[in-house]
Amino acid sequence: MRSTLQKIGLLTAGLLAGIFVSLNFSASAGKDAAVSALPIEELRSFADVYGAIKQGYVEPVDDKTLITYAISGMLANLDPHSAYLDAEAFKEMQVTTQGEFGGLGLEVGMEDGLVKVISPIEDTPAYKAGLKPGDLIIKLDDMLVKGLTLTDAVKKMRGKPKTQIRLTVFRKGEPKPFEVTLTREKIKVQSVKSKSLEGGYGYLRITQFQDETNADVARHLEKLVKDEKDGLKGLVLDLRNDPGGLLTSAIGVSAAFLPPKTLVTSTEGRTEDAKRRFTASPEDYLRGTKDDYMKNLPALVKTLPMVVLVNGGSASASEIVAGALQDHKRAIIMGTQTFGKGSVQTVLPLSNNTAIKLTTARYYTPSGRSIQAKGITPDIVVEETANGEAHDRLREADLERHLENDKDKSADVKTESKLDKPENKPHAKNGKKNKTDEEDDVARAPIEFASKDDYQLSQAVNLLKALQILKR
Known part of the structure; x- marks a missing residue:
């Protein structure tokens, strides 16, 4: 048995060495960086494990599956945002950035x-x-999530519209998991919404940074200016719960409000192409189109008083925009601390229509601040409700294996959830809710943004009104 394993291990070592040499060569082609020597001892240990699985695992596993699992494991253990994308996941990622998918x-x-x-x-x-x-989703229908890769879990949740899936969910602060049945829909995310507010103020919301976001922002801004016959007095840019998206879209949105050629963000990584400076310029925000949708914006947009709303759900591209407008003193940032995703993911296509999503750099604001694991601190902190945050927030610093903030080591502190300590909250006996429980349920209810109950928006408008009075 041991002799057989050793033979398989040696054969596998040769196979893997060939694979890694091939991968190393293709990844380094056209670059000046020297190829580091292969770690022979570590590869031999890898081959021993590989051979043991091939020989002795309770069920046969084919080579393609094992190699795929190995690649997935390498990436998944680097940081929360690096991942292996099989052909289906790669295709879904491309569809998602276009703003339409089923799930x-x-x-x-x-x-x-x-x-x-x-x-x-x-x-x-x-x-x-x-x-x-x-x-935390612990079951998909009757299938336990434990043991699945993220790609497999996402595949299971995606599906044809009007089909159902049952999720078993664990929530901190709840005594036991609960089930919720969802009906899949064709998810077509309208990334930009706007409306006129009372008193001559405008409201612009971006829910995600997609391919068409820049063009949509330009169109909505033109409409807001046109609809106010007495002139648009101020603007609220709402980036709350915006998880981010395309870097080019973040630069384009920033360019709508900043002077041309203004620095929006910079990136730093180990390779030369990861060290970049991105400015409010068409060459940095246009994607495969010669039509500069920002050039015809009304001049008023560049000087309009602005408040940007953010919260713990504002991440990545949202933080780039908020950081740029804050550093250039173009807008007042209001709300709560943002998510803190300040890393760049590069999608590297492989053979067979697969790809890897690899973290290759960190983002920095124009003044050189790192967003990573810290986020953007608002100029004016305003909680989601008059009584505080509506619900607990997950942030980058809470994720396992997150990158540290290389500029501010004090930022790399895991946040403590207020809901992690249910023993501190008084409860009525016999399972009946007391007044405190009922108030807490109301506080945890999802906020409908731009509604009459939107406390943060009302405070943003009040601030714009105050600025208008001071201007007079």
Whole structure:
């Protein structure tokens, strides 16, 4: 038995060495960086494990599956955002950035082998069902999530519209898991919404940064300016619960409000192409089109008083925009601390229509601040309700294996959930709710943004009114 394993191990070592040499060569082609020597001892240990699985695992496993699992494991253990994308996942990622896909409408990650909700996308089945950031999905129908890769779990949640899936969810602060049945829909995310507010103020909301976001922002801004006959007095840019998206879209949105050529963000990584400076310029925000949709914006947009609303669900591209407008003193940032995703993911296509999503750099604001594991601190802190935050927030610093903030080591502190300590909250006996429980339920209810109950928006408008009075 041992002799057989050793033979398989040696054969596998040769196979793997060939594979890694091939991968190393293709990844390094055209670059000046020297190829580091292969770690022979570590590869031999890898081959021993590989051979043991091939020889002795209770059921046969084919080579393709084992190699795929090995690649997935390497990436998944680097940080929460690096991942292996098989052909289907790669295709779905491309579709998602275009703003249309079939499924539940969840931004998810992995923690301790379970699917963790990062953020439900607004106006989707997951959002309407009340799923919240930090929820852990432990079963999909009757299938345990433990043991699945994130890609496999996402595949299971995706599906044809009008089909159903039952999720078993564990939520901190709840005594036991609960089930929720969702009906899949064709998720077509309208990334930009706007409306005129009372008193001559405008409201612009971005729910996700997609291919068409820049063009949509330009169109909505033109309409807001045109609809106010007495002149638009101020603007609220709402980035709450926006999980991010395309970097080019973040630069384009920033360019709508900043002077041309203004620095929006910079990136730093190990390779030369990961060290970049991105400015409010068409060459940095246009994607495959010669039509600059920002050039015809009304001049008023560049000087209009602005408040940007953010919260713990504002991540990545949202934080880039908020950081740029804050550093250039173009807008007042209001709300609560943002998510803190300040890392760049590069999608590297492989053979057979697969790809890897690899973290290759960190983002920095124009003044050089790192967003990573810290986020953007608002100029004016305003909680989601008059009584505080409506529900617990998951942030980058809470995720396992997250990158540290290389500029501010004090930022790399795991946040403590107020809902982690249910013993501190008084409860009525016999399972009946007391007044405190009922008030807490109301406080945890999802906020309908831009409604009459939107406390943060009302405070943003009040601030714009105060600025108008001071201007006079």
